Amino acid sequence: MLFKTLLLLIVTVTLCTCQLSDEEESYLFVTKHTLNRYVVQNNDLTIKYSLFNAGQATVFSIELNDIDSFPADKFDLLYGILNPKWERINAASNLTHVVILKPKQSGPCNMTHAVVTYRKSEKTNEVQTTYSSEIGELTIVSTRDYDRKFSSHFLDWILFTMMAIPCIAFPFALWFMSKTRYDTIIAKDKAKKL
């Protein structure tokens, strides 16, 4: 009986001390946003990852991995990398990482979490995993629909003018021929009268 209570006491004490010896918790929050108003096929898609160290200790060996969200057959990576790594993020500071991609297809697209691994302190080799926020389902607008709304339409107007020129030039030519014919007659009459 005494042995059991003593054992229980020892266990609780070790548990409590274990918790106390653990230094300040570190919390790394990662958000993943798109900065685009419209996600358009064959146009820049900007993704911003923000890493916030909300804890009171520095985190080390941070690696962000988002290769699975953007497969190479559907997205072209233009600038930035999808798996950067940083040496450290100080306590109460944040970090931004920007990646620019180009979607190759149009239609609905589901963009999920990025995976971030880090170490809580310099000494441990134990790796913590956290997930970023997800963007969710987006519709990638096709190039044609976006151009219809936003392009400068300069070429469209030139083509329209070229098509409208026959409708305008033909009656103009008739008028011009008639005018020159009668102008010459009137000029001749005037010359005769004089």
Next chain:
Amino acid sequence: MAIIILILFIRSGEQCESPTFSVKSHTTKDARLTAETAASVEITVKCKNAKGRTGPLYADINGYIIPCGQSSKNLEKYYISLAGTHKQVPQGKYTIKLYDVESYSILRKARNEEAAKSVKAFGEVDFHHSGVSTGPWIQSEFFAAVLFIGVWWFSYVNPLFQSPQVTSNDSISNGLMLLNKIELGNIIQLFRVETGKEMALQRLQKIHDQSLSSDAMENQIN
């Protein structure tokens, strides 16, 4: 303590001598497509000595000192990103000072701004943000509208589209087959001129006939 360990770790590779930087940067160009401006800078560091390793770098951009992202595959490439609203990231040249682990530790220990400025940076790079565009100032529709309004005005001033007031069905007007009012006006004028000539000729003929007949009467009397 942690920094000393880091320095020892770095020293295991050789120090980088006279590094050269090549920068590949991209900034947001279209403000209609993107709600915020973002810049992504990729710096490739090449050391003069072949074995030189740079290790983690820290960047001083806009007063903030942030660690540079590194690629796992290619350790010479470093990535720095910047994001903010269009007003917070204006057009212009941005200078980034790079610090390696040693200079970063010195920078952190610096007490005031002067000491911080005197820390020798590992390198300096810059990139240019050419600004975001919100579309053309004058749209192409404006030019098209001006052109076609000009065509309309030209045809209004020169009576091109005023249809002739031909109401009779007799063969003369049918025969004329008019195209427009000027044609009509011109033809009428010509017609009048020709008819006038004809009338003048007829009058002359009459006078001539009258004079002939009066001559004949005179001759008869005499």
